[in-house]
Amino acid sequence: xxxxxxxxxxxxxxxxxxxxxxxxxxxxxxxxxxxxxxxxxxxxxxxxxxxxxxxxxxxxxxxxxxxxxxxxxxxxxxxxxxxxxxxxxxxxxxxxxxxxxxxxxxxxxxxxxxxxxxxxxxxxxxxxxxxxxxxxxxxxxxxxxxxxxxxxxxxxxxxxxxxxxxxxxxxxxxxxxxxxxxxxxxxxxxxxxxxxxxxxxxxxxxxxxxxxxx
Amino acid sequence: xxxxxxxxxxxxxxxxxxxxxxxxxxxxxxxxxxxxxxxxxxxxxxxxxxxxxxxxxxxxxxxxxxxxxxxxxxxxxxxxxxxxxxxxxxxxxxxxxxxxxxxxxxxxxxxxxxxxxxxxxxxxxxxxxxxxxxxxxxxxxxxxxxxxxxxxxxxxxxxxxxxxxxxxxxxxxxxxxxxxxxxxxxxxxxxxxxxxxxxxxxxxxxxxxxxxxx
DNA sequence: TGTTGAGGATTGTTCAACAATATCCTAGCC
DNA sequence: GGCTAGGATATTGTTGAACAATCCTCAACA
Numbered sequence: 001x002x003x004x005x006x007x008x009x010x011x012x013x014x015x016x017x018x019x020x021x022x023x024x025x026x027x028x029x030x031x032x033x034x035x036x037x038x039x040x041x042x043x044x045x046x047x048x049x050x051x052x053x054x055x056x057x058x059x060x061x062x063x064x065x066x067x068x069x070x071x072x073x074x075x076x077x078x079x080x081x082x083x084x085x086x087x088x089x090x091x092x093x094x095x096x097x098x099x100x101x102x103x104x105x106x107x108x109x110x111x112x113x114x115x116x117x118x119x120x121x122x123x124x125x126x127x128x129x130x131x132x133x134x135x136x137x138x139x140x141x142x143x144x145x146x147x148x149x150x151x152x153x154x155x156x157x158x159x160x161x162x163x164x165x166x167x168x169x170x171x172x173x174x175x176x177x178x179x180x181x182x183x184x185x186x187x188x189x190x191x192x193x194x195x196x197x198x199x200x201x202x203x204x205x206x207x208x209x210x211x212x213x214x
Numbered sequence: 215x216x217x218x219x220x221x222x223x224x225x226x227x228x229x230x231x232x233x234x235x236x237x238x239x240x241x242x243x244x245x246x247x248x249x250x251x252x253x254x255x256x257x258x259x260x261x262x263x264x265x266x267x268x269x270x271x272x273x274x275x276x277x278x279x280x281x282x283x284x285x286x287x288x289x290x291x292x293x294x295x296x297x298x299x300x301x302x303x304x305x306x307x308x309x310x311x312x313x314x315x316x317x318x319x320x321x322x323x324x325x326x327x328x329x330x331x332x333x334x335x336x337x338x339x340x341x342x343x344x345x346x347x348x349x350x351x352x353x354x355x356x357x358x359x360x361x362x363x364x365x366x367x368x369x370x371x372x373x374x375x376x377x378x379x380x381x382x383x384x385x386x387x388x389x390x391x392x393x394x395x396x397x398x399x400x401x402x403x404x405x406x407x408x409x410x411x412x413x414x415x416x417x418x419x420x421x422x423x424x425x426x427x428x
Numbered sequence: 429t430g431t432t433g434a435g436g437a438t439t440g441t442t443c444a445a446c447a448a449t450a451t452c453c454t455a456g457c458c
Numbered sequence: 459g460g461c462t463a464g465g466a467t468a469t470t471g472t473t474g475a476a477c478a479a480t481c482c483t484c485a486a487c488a
Contacts (some may be wrong), residue, residue, distance in 0.1 A: 004275055005472065030439070041439090041472045049263060062439055062480045080302070080354040088298035140294040146360060173293070218441070244470070256472085275450045276470055343437050 006046035009037050013047060013060040017056055017067055020159050021069070024069040028057065049194045052060070054149050056156070078150050083195065085147050089137035090191050096137040097160050101182065104133040110181045113171055120164040127168055128155070130175050134194075137182075151172050157205055159210045167204055171197070220260035223251050231270055231281055234373065238283035242271065265379060269367050284371045286420050292364050293416040296345070297409065299361055303351035304405050307396050310351040315396065318347040322393045329386055334378040341382055342369075344389050348408075351396075371419055374426045381418055385411070 003011075013033070016022045032048045034044045048065045057065045093101070111126035128151045135147040164214050174197055181190035227247070229234045242262065244255045251258070264278045265271045271279045307315070324338035342365045349361040375381055388411055395404035 001260050031437095040475095042474085043472060045440095046263075046472095053267070063482095064439065077354050077356050080306075080352055081356045081360070084298050084302035084352065084354075084357060088294070088301070138298065140291050140298075142295045142364070143298060146295070150356070155276060220441080254441095256444090257442060261443080277451095278470065306470090353479090 005039055006043050007049065009039055009047040010050040011063055012037060013051060014054070014056060014152075017051075018155055022067050022091070024159065026067045027063075028065045028067070030064065053143050054152055068153070068156055070209075072209055074153070075157055075202060075205050075209065077096070078154055079198055082147070082150055083198050085135045085138070085143050085150075086131060086194060086198070087191060088140075088143065089135040090182070090187065090194055092138045093187055093190070094185070096139060097173060099109060100133070100137050101134065104130065104182065105179050107133050108175050111168075111172055111175060115169070120168060123168045123172070124158060124164055127175065129173060130179075134178075157209065161205070161208050162212070167208070171201065217256050218260075219253055220264065223253055223258060223261040224264040226251060227265060228268075228270060231265075232300055236281050238281050238370065238373070240281045241277075242279045242281065269363060270370070271288065282367075282370055284367070284423075286423055288367070289371055289416060289419050289423065291370055296361070296364055297412050299349045299352070299364075299410070300345060300408060301356050301405060302354075302357065303349040303397065304401065304408055306352045307401055307404070308399070310353060314347070314351050314353070317350065318344065318396065319393050321347050322389045325382075325386055325389060329383070334382060337382045337386070338372060338378055339387060339390065346393075371423065375419070375422050376426070381422070385415065 012208070013022070022028070025056050028048065028087050034041050037044070038186070039047075046058070048057065050063065056068055058068050059065045089096075107126055107130040111123050111130065114120075114122035114126055132144070132147050132151060135143055158164070167171055174193070178190055178193055181187075181193065227236070227242070236242065244258055248258045249253050253261075254287065255302065262273070266273055266279065270282060272282050273279045303310075321340055321344040325337050325344065328334075328336035328340055346358070346361050346365060349357055372378070386408070392404055392407055392411070395401075
């Protein structure tokens with residue numbers, strides 16, 4: 001067993017949350033989930049703690065854990081921190097090894113292939129990979145894991161998106177452009193573009209959220 | 215019951231770690247500590263989880279929990295992420311409300327007062343507060359809590375510092391200068407100074423660590 | 429209509445027993 | 459002498475249970 005039981009259960013729950021099987025706001029009953037996944041309450045609670053650390057769920061005393069509901073303020077906040085981490089990556093691009101640059105280009109290609117196939121869900125995943133690769137240019141394990149957590153949170157907001165295509169399509173070309181700027185060493189321009197890019201993306205998500213709740 | 219047994223034990227362990235009674239790298243035996251603190255292993259494990267969240271200890275599957283030991287690579291990494299977050303704060307300084315700017319100045323004054331009193335331990339705390347205040351200019355709760363965790367980790371490295379005064383004294387004036395640049399709107403200059411500032415601080419810590427291990 | 433309180437359901441805490449795993453020690457081999 | 463295999467031992471992982479504390483529901487009541 002390479003993974004502990006709690007880690008295994010946490011991974012399963014994470015998948016169920018990200019797939020929408022366990023929707024935002026849903027309460028995770030200890031008794032029900034313990035029965036479904038065939039683990040004791042103690043182990044399940046340990047799994048919950050792992051998810052809490054990823055802030056995929058929130059814990060309310062004596063009330064249990066709930067799948068996180070993303071408020072507009074959360075989206076704004078997440079994009080602020082993303083901007084900080086991805087900017088750090090872009091600024092360190094000059095000192096990053098070739099493998100990390102190649103990884104950035106690879107994610108753009110991945111997104112373009114998925115778009116050509118009409119797999120807009122996959123385009124979304126590739127887009128997240130692209131931004132993770134940008135932050136990875138900073139060569140910092142702590143930045144990497146912080147990015148992973150942020151993007152996992154953000155995935156919760158995507159559930160409210162009506163049309164993945166309408167959201168992701170405009171960014172395909174911008175991702176490619178950004179990757180090209182990094183390749184050619186136009187770091188200052190890349191940094192400026194990244195800022196407006198993230199501002200635009202944030203506004204699109206906030207707009208969609210407002211629509212969904214109206 | 216205001217505090218659970220686990221919280222009480224966690225506080226006791228935290229004190230023992232910070233006092234050096236439980237040195238970095240030391241394994242926290244469930245059986246031994248359970249006997250000493252007169253709690254069951256399960257309760258002790260709950261206490262461990264609280265310490266893990268503060269990253270005061272690390273958990274290795276089937277091997278137990280160990281008092282965290284900071285490697286030079288960790289210090290380098292922490293400073294990379296600090297640079298990303300504090301730079302984000304400085305760049306957002308123009309849009310930050312007055313109260314946040316006042317908070318920055320207040321921490322500088324706090325440090326100067328402690329230095330005048332010869333309380334170099336307090337100067338160290340004030341310095342951490344200063345950097346937290348810088349990051350806070352970004353107005354992002356997630357950045358704030360990430361900074362808190364980074365600074366808590368860094369505190370472990372301070373244990374290896376032979377002379378708090380020699381480390382902190384040179385930065386008193388630089389903190390004041392940085393605060394002044396922000397007040398007067400010299401954002402670009404503040405950003406540049408912050409970068410070299412953090413590089414210098416990192417090298418000082420790395421040097422002290424190398425000395426301690428030699 | 430709003431409030432109060434009993435009760436039932438759920439989580440919080442702790443425990444001790446059993447299973448799974450790592451570590452250490454010894455014997456045998458090169 | 460140094461090294462590897464494998465079994466004894468020590469330690470952590472997991473479980474189910476018991477009990478306490480808290481929240482929620484819903485009916486009775488002012």
